[in-house]
Amino acid sequence: MVYVPSILPVRILWPQWVGSAGATLVTIVAGLVAGWSSPYLAKLLADDSPLPITDSEASWIASLINVGRFVGGILTAVSIEYFGSRKTMFLIGFPSALGWIFIILANHVMWLYAARVLCGIGMGMTFGAFPIYIGEISDSYIRGALVTLAMNGGAVGNFLGNLMGSYMPMSYFAMITLVLIAIYVVLFALVPESPHHLLRVGKLEEATKAYQWYHRGVEIKKEMEILKDYVFASKSTSFRDRLREFNAPQNRRAGFIIIVLFMFMHLSGTNSLLFYMEIILTRAEVKAIAPSSVVVIAGALSIVTGWLAMYLIERSGRRFLLIISSVGVFAAMMCLGLQFALLDYQPDVPVMEWLPIGSMMVYQVFYSVGIMIIPSAVLSELFPANLKSMAACGAGISSGVFAFVSSKTYQPMVDAMGEEYVFWLYGFIAVLAVPFAIFTMPETKGKSLQEIQEILTDSVTHVKSEHAKGMKNEEV
Numbered sequence: 001m002v003y004v005p006s007i008l009p010v011r012i013l014w015p016q017w018v019g020s021a022g023a024t025l026v027t028i029v030a031g032l033v034a035g036w037s038s039p040y041l042a043k044l045l046a047d048d049s050p051l052p053i054t055d056s057e058a059s060w061i062a063s064l065i066n067v068g069r070f071v072g073g074i075l076t077a078v079s080i081e082y083f084g085s086r087k088t089m090f091l092i093g094f095p096s097a098l099g100w101i102f103i104i105l106a107n108h109v110m111w112l113y114a115a116r117v118l119c120g121i122g123m124g125m126t127f128g129a130f131p132i133y134i135g136e137i138s139d140s141y142i143r144g145a146l147v148t149l150a151m152n153g154g155a156v157g158n159f160l161g162n163l164m165g166s167y168m169p170m171s172y173f174a175m176i177t178l179v180l181i182a183i184y185v186v187l188f189a190l191v192p193e194s195p196h197h198l199l200r201v202g203k204l205e206e207a208t209k210a211y212q213w214y215h216r217g218v219e220i221k222k223e224m225e226i227l228k229d230y231v232f233a234s235k236s237t238s239f240r241d242r243l244r245e246f247n248a249p250q251n252r253r254a255g256f257i258i259i260v261l262f263m264f265m266h267l268s269g270t271n272s273l274l275f276y277m278e279i280i281l282t283r284a285e286v287k288a289i290a291p292s293s294v295v296v297i298a299g300a301l302s303i304v305t306g307w308l309a310m311y312l313i314e315r316s317g318r319r320f321l322l323i324i325s326s327v328g329v330f331a332a333m334m335c336l337g338l339q340f341a342l343l344d345y346q347p348d349v350p351v352m353e354w355l356p357i358g359s360m361m362v363y364q365v366f367y368s369v370g371i372m373i374i375p376s377a378v379l380s381e382l383f384p385a386n387l388k389s390m391a392a393c394g395a396g397i398s399s400g401v402f403a404f405v406s407s408k409t410y411q412p413m414v415d416a417m418g419e420e421y422v423f424w425l426y427g428f429i430a431v432l433a434v435p436f437a438i439f440t441m442p443e444t445k446g447k448s449l450q451e452i453q454e455i456l457t458d459s460v461t462h463v464k465s466e467h468a469k470g471m472k473n474e475e476v
Contacts, residue, residue: 012217016138019086019191019214020146023130024153025184026092030126031157032177033096033119037062037275038295039165040173045279057109059411062275064113066404068095068120073396075121076128080389084197085133088125090188093181096122100174100181120400127376128396132388135380136194137214140448144313144377151373152306158274159299166292196385199231230450231385246387250456254382257441258391259398261322261375264433266402268329268371269426272410273363283419284339284356294357298364305368317445318374319437325370326433332363333427340419371433375399381444381452 041062044053053061072095079088099118102111130150138146164173195214198207211227212220245251273280277298281291312321336359342352375395383391413422444452 015214019137020134020149022184022187023150026126027150027153028157029180030123031154032161033123034274035158035161038278042278053109061112063408064116065120066400068117069124069400070397072121072124073128073393073400076125076396077389077393080392084193085129086193088129089133092122092125093185097181100177103174104171124396124400128392131376131380132392136196145310147377147380148310148313148373151376155302155306159303162295162299258379258395262399263402265371265375266406268430271403271406286353288353298360302364302368305365309369309373317443319441319443321370322374322437323434325366326430328366330427330431332359333423335359337420337423
């Protein structure tokens with residue numbers, strides 16, 4: 001029987017909220033990196049640009065961030081393995097700060113290339129590390145909400161990036177971001193390391209103190225016994241042993257689920273809309289509202305929806321939110337594609353301007369409530385303690401690859417087949433998440449990390465037994 005701690009008074013949980021607030025600051029900075037693209041690419045491509053660039057250079061500026069994310073995913077695994085998730089959150093600040101310093105110094109497009117790669121490294125480390133950190137410091141009944149809170153920081157950063165980018169020079173934008181980086185670097189220098197990591201490296205006394213700091217008012221001896229059972233359930237030490245363990249059926253299944261979730265996250269159109277939203281609205285002949293204002297409104301809507309998702313994820317569950325989200329994204333992409341198809345036949349109908357605007361708003365609502373947050377929430381839950389660094393690495397690499405493919409192929413696909421077919425393709429990919437959620441993804445709402453491991457193991461055992469029965473019946 002798995003011990004489930006009684007729900008503690010909210011005041012006792014404040015250390016977990018402090019750690020999660022620090023993670024939220026990190027994701028806000030990552031959101032600023034992403035939100036920077038839409039307003040500043042439009043400015044850099046304008047005739048009066050202070051640093052003129054070509055369409056090809058703009059495509060590379062948008063895409064190189066994802067090359068950095070790939071590198072960041074690898075660095076995350078190494079850092080979590082040797083330093084722990086809390087120190088990794090601390091170290092994220094250094095490549096990110098250097099990237100923003102390069103933007104301040106930029107007088108040639110090469111500075112922007114280097115800055116985007118460095119900021120991408122920070123972003124890749126962010127989305128690989130923060131789910132692991134929060135998963136290790138939080139109680140099961142608020143874990144999903146805390147991960148969603150931090151994930152929503154990306155939407156806040158994106159909104160602030162679009163807002164600030166519309167009204168201030170790049171150098172001022174970079175300076176404000178550097179201040180936020182300094183704040184979270186100081187915060188993560190002060191909070192304790194994850195007790196999971198301290199146990200893995202044999203520091204039992206420090207692990208106990210760290211657990212007491214994050215989980216106040218619990219029966220520490222009983223809780224530490226449960227934690228030790230989880231951490232030491234399969235404590236392989238060498239890289240080869242961990243690869244062998246990662247190849248176990250339940251871990252392969254967990255890895256497959258994470259990779260597919262990140263595929264849905266990036267190949268359903270988010271990078272194209274995030275980086276090119278203002279340009280897309282201009283090409284859709286939106287004149288009723290300034291495209292830059294639509295971008296800001298969409299960002300604000302994403303924040304509100306993200307807060308709603310933080311409430312819903314521990315009530316409705318991960319699978320339900322993913323299903324609702326994918327259906328809404330599908331509808332939005334169909335309508336956005338329809339706008340470009342109709343432009344070929346009736347280009348001067350004013351009411352058509354509201355179709356892409358409405359599509360953008362619907363997309364932001366449904367994307368933010370599910371497809372955006374579920375991958376990170378599930379990443380924090382599916383893997384045993386000794387494989388979390390490898391899981392973070394795989395998540396960071398797959399996320400970077402899918403994001404790079406999405407952002408780099410958008411313009412070539414538009415040139416080859418037109419906007420309408422590109423957006424319809426995004427919608428088709430998004431709706432595939434419905435059968436995936438129903439038939440493949442386990443529900444982890446309210447379950448401890450140990451219970452989730454048991455669910456994955458039991459499901460694999462069930463599949464094997466059914467397969468064995470089938471083989472036996474065939475022999476008969």
